[in-house]
Amino acid sequence: MQSVLLMAIVSGLWYWFSAGLAGYTLFSMLKSPTFIGFCLGLLWGDPITGIMAGGSIEVVYLGLVAPGGNIPSDKALAALIAVPLVLMSDMSVELAVSVAVPVGAIGVLINNLRRYFNAIFVHRADELAVEGDVKGIWRNATWYPLALGFVMRFPIVFVANYFGADLINQLLTIIPEWVLHGMSVMGGLLPALGFATTIFMIGKREYIPLFFIGYFLVEYSGLTTIGAAIFGLMIALIISYMGGFPRLRGEIAAESSREEVSPKTARRTNQDAIDEMMGRK
Amino acid sequence: MQSVLLMAIVSGLWYWFSAGLAGYTLFSMLKSPTFIGFCLGLLWGDPITGIMAGGSIEVVYLGLVAPGGNIPSDKALAALIAVPLVLMSDMSVELAVSVAVPVGAIGVLINNLRRYFNAIFVHRADELAVEGDVKGIWRNATWYPLALGFVMRFPIVFVANYFGADLINQLLTIIPEWVLHGMSVMGGLLPALGFATTIFMIGKREYIPLFFIGYFLVEYSGLTTIGAAIFGLMIALIISYMGGFPRLRGEIAAESSREEVSPKTARRTNQDAIDEMMGRK
Amino acid sequence: MQSVLLMAIVSGLWYWFSAGLAGYTLFSMLKSPTFIGFCLGLLWGDPITGIMAGGSIEVVYLGLVAPGGNIPSDKALAALIAVPLVLMSDMSVELAVSVAVPVGAIGVLINNLRRYFNAIFVHRADELAVEGDVKGIWRNATWYPLALGFVMRFPIVFVANYFGADLINQLLTIIPEWVLHGMSVMGGLLPALGFATTIFMIGKREYIPLFFIGYFLVEYSGLTTIGAAIFGLMIALIISYMGGFPRLRGEIAAESSREEVSPKTARRTNQDAIDEMMGRK
Amino acid sequence: MESNNKTQLTKRDITRTYLRWWWTAEISNSFERMQSLAYAASMGPILEKLYGKGSQGLKDGLQRHLAFFNTQAIWGALIIGTTVAMEEQKASGEDIPDETITSFKSGLMGPLAGIGDSLDFGTIQTIFYSLAASFAVTGNFLGAFFIVAFSVIHFFVGLGFMHTGYQQGRKSIMDILQSGRINAMIQTASILGMFMMGALSANMVRLETPLEFNVSGSVINVQETLDGIVPGLLPLAAVLLVYWALKKDKFTLSQLMVIITIVCLVGAFFGIF
Amino acid sequence: MESNNKTQLTKRDITRTYLRWWWTAEISNSFERMQSLAYAASMGPILEKLYGKGSQGLKDGLQRHLAFFNTQAIWGALIIGTTVAMEEQKASGEDIPDETITSFKSGLMGPLAGIGDSLDFGTIQTIFYSLAASFAVTGNFLGAFFIVAFSVIHFFVGLGFMHTGYQQGRKSIMDILQSGRINAMIQTASILGMFMMGALSANMVRLETPLEFNVSGSVINVQETLDGIVPGLLPLAAVLLVYWALKKDKFTLSQLMVIITIVCLVGAFFGIF
Amino acid sequence: MESNNKTQLTKRDITRTYLRWWWTAEISNSFERMQSLAYAASMGPILEKLYGKGSQGLKDGLQRHLAFFNTQAIWGALIIGTTVAMEEQKASGEDIPDETITSFKSGLMGPLAGIGDSLDFGTIQTIFYSLAASFAVTGNFLGAFFIVAFSVIHFFVGLGFMHTGYQQGRKSIMDILQSGRINAMIQTASILGMFMMGALSANMVRLETPLEFNVSGSVINVQETLDGIVPGLLPLAAVLLVYWALKKDKFTLSQLMVIITIVCLVGAFFGIF
Ligand SMILES: OC[C@H]1O[C@H](O)[C@@H](O)[C@@H](O)[C@@H]1O
Ligand SMILES: OC[C@H]1O[C@H](O)[C@@H](O)[C@@H](O)[C@@H]1O
Ligand SMILES: OC[C@H]1O[C@H](O)[C@@H](O)[C@@H](O)[C@@H]1O
Secondary structure (H helix, E strand, C coil): CCCHHHHHHHHHHHHHHHHCCCCHHHHHHHCCHHHHHHHHHHHHCCHHHHHHHHHHHHHHCCCCCCHHHCCCCCHHHHHHHHHHHHHHHCCCHHHHHHHHHHHHHHHHHHHHHHHHHHHHHHHHHHHHHHHCCHHHHHHHHCHHHHHHHHHHHHHHHHHHHHHHHHHHHHHHHHCCHHHHHHHHHHHHHHHHHHHHHHHHHHCCHHHHHHHHHHHHHHHHHCCCHHHHHHHHHHHHHHHHHCCCCHHHHHHHHHHHCCCCCCHHHHHHHHHHHHHHHHCCC | CCCHHHHHHHHHHHHHHHHCCCCHHHHHHHCCHHHHHHHHHHHHCCHHHHHHHHHHHHHHCCCCCCHHHCCCCCHHHHHHHHHHHHHHHCCCHHHHHHHHHHHHHHHHHHHHHHHHHHHHHHHHHHHHHHHCCHHHHHHHHCHHHHHHHHHHHHHHHHHHHHHHHHHHHHHHHHCCHHHHHHHHHHHHHHHHHHHHHHHHHHCCHHHHHHHHHHHHHHHHHCCCHHHHHHHHHHHHHHHHHCCCCHHHHHHHHHHHCCCCCCHHHHHHHHHHHHHHHHCCC | CCCHHHHHHHHHHHHHHHHHCCCCCHHHHHCCHHHHHHHHHHHHCCHHHHHHHHHHHHHHCCCCCCHHHCCCCCHHHHHHHHHHHHHHHCCCHHHHHHHHHHHHHHHHHHHHHHHHHHHHHHHHHHHHHHHCCHHHHHHHHCHHHHHHHHHHHHHHHHHHHHHHHHHHHHHHHHCCHHHHHHHHHHHHHHHHHHHHHHHHHHCCHHHHHHHHHHHHHHHHHCCCHHHHHHHHHHHHHHHHHCCCCHHHHHHHHHHHCCCCCCHHHHHHHHHHHHHHHHCCC | CCCCCCCCCCHHHHHHHHHHHHHHCCCCCECCCECHHHHHHHHHHHHHHHHCCCCHHHHHHHHHCCCCECCCHHHHHHHHHHHHHHHHHHHCCCCCCHHHHHHHHHHHHHHHHHHHHHHHHHHHHHHHHHHHHHHHCCCCCHHHHHHHHHHHHHHHHHHHHHHHHHHHHHHHHHHHHHHCHHHHHHHHHHHHHHHHHHHHHHHHCCCCCCCEEEECCEEEEHHHHHHHHCCCHHHHHHHHHHHHHHHCCCCCHHHHHHHHHHHHHHHHHCCCC | CCCCCCCCCCHHHHHHHHHHHHHHCCCCCECCCECHHHHHHHHHHHHHHHHCCCCHHHHHHHHHCCCCECCCHHHHHHHHHHHHHHHHHHHCCCCCCHHHHHHHHHHHHHHHHHHHHHHHHHHHHHHHHHHHHHHHCCCCCHHHHHHHHHHHHHHHHHHHHHHHHHHHHHHHHHHHHHHCHHHHHHHHHHHHHHHHHHHHHHHHCCCCCCCEEEECCEEEEHHHHHHHHCCCHHHHHHHHHHHHHHHCCCCCHHHHHHHHHHHHHHHHHCCCC | CCCCCCCCCCHHHHHHHHHHHHHHCCCCCECCCECHHHHHHHHHHHHHHHHCCCCHHHHHHHHHCCCCECCCHHHHHHHHHHHHHHHHHHHCCCCCCHHHHHHHHHHHHHHHHHHHHHHHHHHHHHHHHHHHHHHHCCCCCHHHHHHHHHHHHHHHHHHHHHHHHHHHHHHHHHHHHHHCHHHHHHHHHHHHHHHHHHHHHHHHCCCCCCCEEEECCEEEEHHHHHHHHCCCHHHHHHHHHHHHHHHCCCCCHHHHHHHHHHHHHHHHHCCCC
């Protein structure tokens, strides 16, 4: 029962739901090309071909982190377009991947759009909080954003799978080369936004040198992330056992203990700065 | 005057005395294959061949440390079997070494046995101490363990040298392959016991991160021990000049100064933990 | 208007003035072989050949530092001899460099002589200070040393350029091989004098471990100076944010603040030690 | 100081709060306030139970937890678990000011984001997924298994963090806040987090320039020249620039996203990147 | 606080104590208490001289020095030298409690073991013996000379440490104990010792597995997979496991030795190692 | 504590002092007191203006600034700028003892020498000059441009440091001296400076021995043997020896220079180096 329509619908729904990011450890699974390959393969009656295609796509995206919610490229979108191509049209995995990876870049844009629009819901929640409307807040935190996502996600995958590779290729030839390249450059830069946000949230100047040491240790020695983590943890423990940074002892105490400082002052130290970053007074 | 009997007796006595570990800097000399080769060579009237054979064996064991008394392999035993083989039977050095190295593993077992039995003497000393018997304690600390060692060490080397390589080869073919392999695995693991004991004796949690830094620095960079020692010393000085670990300032002071703490508490901090490790209440 | 005499005079003057070290950022420019090549090239009407020769010489001396005033080799002297050789006698750049580099070693000696004689002027300034003679001090700090330099610098370059390469070659064959070699060894050692002086001036034992870490980090990892600077700066910031070396907090405070310590004691801590180094009571 | 505790939270309450957090954490993520809506939505039912439906305490609580928040959600469960305990004590009459709760959240979210991103995603997930892919490409179904396994384990780690946070908070939050142990914790986490941000930036941020200058005959390759000075200058500059823009209140996150998009496209158009 | 010193120790007494220590240190080494018997035996005559034959002081002293002890004996001479001075002062009436002496010994034995093992044996002896071997293999007798030279030098270094320890102890042990300088010393030595234990473990502990899993077609080499994550995982695990077993009072050293022997043989039999 | 300031220094005074310092700094450099004459000569006119021609204050000031001084002159502008401010306040009646000024100078000259030598000359100048040379060898005049550019930029950096030093000193020297901020500054600079002295020594000091020993057949190459132990032993030994000679008051700088010259020549003659 190999139905192209069914494949297109399932893939479209899959993209919608996985990119909607419901279930923190669920979506990491749903977005894995390996897993997608396996499931779509099952649907098409050929799980072996499916998982092989999925695994090949997985390799391209190994080690990705989406700091601060900024995905450097949308591997689920790529997989949901490439895997069906391989299953349904006997396209070679290599070719399918090379078609799908640029499409994945479009997923990055959609994700950013979504995070613009999501501001609507947090503003509505601000109002509902005043009324103590717990249920309303929940709806704004879950169902509405998910619903909004459907409009932005389902069509692209459905169309691509239903009308097939030709359409995609035409589409890609229309887009000028520099736009595609620019989008892949953006994929390399987006994590910078997330890392900078985290650094900003950690915030105290005393910690900044550690950032540089971590950065250049890896640049010069080619240490893996896990190797860096070992040294980082040990350095953190040693510094902390030695008494840490004295200036911060007072400061954090002031922020978190109530007697020693007036509420106003405490409040200003971190949260306000962050509020300004986000654009609210 | 090339007497096989004399060679067997001298070698047997040598093994007994050197493995008895009398004279802390003396036995390190007596256990050196180079030195053994030279002396046995002299005895056989061919010091040049002797020292060349000894040197070749030395190379195999360079850099060995016996932390906590756990020798990873018994190079003296290996040398005391291989050197006579070369001298007396014109066996090639390479072959002699390959025969002797597995035999060396047996020395590790003997050494462990010795350290089990030595517990007898310390228990006797416990009793003699109550009576203030200085001489008796001395005997238990020196002559008795040495005497005990004779039974365990002399025969194996004497037999091996008197009856020669054939016997050894037969012996080795009897022992199953996996036993020999298991003993060489043990040689690689035994230092772990010694290092862990030392880490346990140093004991405070504040120092643990330094262990990991030392370990992974060497693993990742391939630094030699002396290179590591330079960095270790400098790190130790810097931390100490910065004031060390504040929590330990109080604690060690409490352990070593009498006014500030009750004797009972002070006593418990380190020695008791160690006593428990050793199995006495 | 290619005049050998003019070239010899300009080069001689150039050497005198640049080695006189007037204008801290001026002489670094005037001593650059690239710049010398360009200017002498212009003078000879062939700036392209000039700058190419200069650039080739520059490469030999890249990365030189003259710590504590100890130049490891006199690149200006080398350039002022090699560049005219190339311009005037069509000698190949490679040959000119190999002639000029040993001559550069002589410049190191001259520089050291100059720094012996300069002691005269500081002694005269000591006397003038008592009388408050600002102008006299200025003369001793500038014109007199510059004038003295003329005698020591101008002739060698003038003669070399006017009488040409042959003379230099004869000169070099007279000097025994070991003297030239010894002078190049000295070029490698002189920076040690400067670094040791600086270490001595920084002075406190707490900082010494940092010297060794910097040294062996570079020896073992081959890090460039700028790479080392990054790690050095970060380490300095971390230590300082952690409170630095407590013993030095009191000490430096005592040295620089007036209430807490008697002038006599404060004065002794650093300046006196330095005075002794320089040989005055 | 025995409390006039009205409502006692059960283990199930905590687990359900975790499930809410686990489910919503990323759905409503916005440039403006990231996970703040998710935080408030997850806390909602608990606040209702503690302060009472329609009460002022509930309204205040909901607004309190709508403040900006962002972290890696699994490690973040430690934070949400502890704040549940704080709210419980606050509701029972303890004098815990809003600022304590808010600054506890904002003090830990950064370090835990750094640790979680680098450890969970940069390291452990990468190991699992590499194994998965190496099986998958040979057509072995174990590939899919490793993907699922990571998700399941990761889920339960988060649940564990949640309960740990709550327990710790219940037992000793007052002690902790006063003793400075919380401070040591935050410092250690911040140091590790910041260090890992550096390490991860070096591994993940990518920016190169194909620019070449041809100056009367000599070709200068800009990227090679930069690498010759210090490796990784451009990615580092990018991170620092964004950080600086945030720090100096120059731009909001949404503006920066637009700027980055434009810069990348324009740069690509002119061949700068 | 002038002391009513009865017996004055001479330089010769110190040297002879060193000779005793040098001779016995390892002979009676047992899993149960390692060098404690050697320590007591070496101190015996000194204690007899200080407290008097058959005195209670002697008996107490002997028992005191039968407490667990282990270190690298050359650096350990620093400890034994200092305790001789302590006993001298105690015998002369100073109020030095047993605990001070015992904790001084147990505070320094670990760090000095670490330093001595890595520096003397891991480094300097290795250099001497490498030189020796490089001569020996060419049949050059200088090879034997280097071996002897190391022993002789090493012997005198220990003698020096012994006298230094005694002198320091005599001059200023009370000051030192109170001023915190001893604490700084122990901390510095502990840091270096612990660091070197790590470095030496990485160099000396060896454990590899030849295991391979064949899962429906794909062959997984366990050792390569582990190395791909972090190099040296197995040896590290071994050290940590033993440490943990000691720390948690699970096993005594003798038991651990038996366990290791069994594990290695069984592991070899089943092809795990 | 309003001051009875007689003379007010202008921006021009500061700039002119910088110009004097920039011009003279190295001209009169001697082994005996290095840049002390340059320092005094640069301060002269300012002191004259502040204390008055022929005044005792002027005479004292000139002598004060003839004390030993040496630093990298561009970073040293920070020092001279600050001391100008100190003299201004001293002249206006503030009670700033000679020792404060002198120890401020001697506390910072070392670290700033280390930083300036490694950063300005070892790093930035090397980058500029490498670029220059790479152009020059192809006959491109841009080569000369980079040389000039570095000089000009370097000049203005020094000018900036001068004014910064003066401004800081004027505003807050009393505060700074008392608050310990100056101490933190000196410590940070000293750590960086000392670290860089190590790094630069490793890069710049060169000493090798061609010695070989032929002991009954085996050839021992001394340099290779040393490198096998620790890389860079000889250059390190050289630096430490000179340092030790200065520290122990064994030799003055001029004597050391003579000794080094002799050692190098003799060593070369006997084939030791
Ligand atoms: O960076 C912290 C955190 O930010 C966002 O919330 C998401 O991208 C998470 O995946 C990430 O862990
Ligand atoms: O590890 C410390 C110490 O332990 C034992 O006593 C012996 O193995 C020594 O060789 C070693 O130095
Ligand atoms: O070393 C500090 C300083 O010493 C001397 O004054 C000169 O060599 C300078 O170039 C150098 O910067």
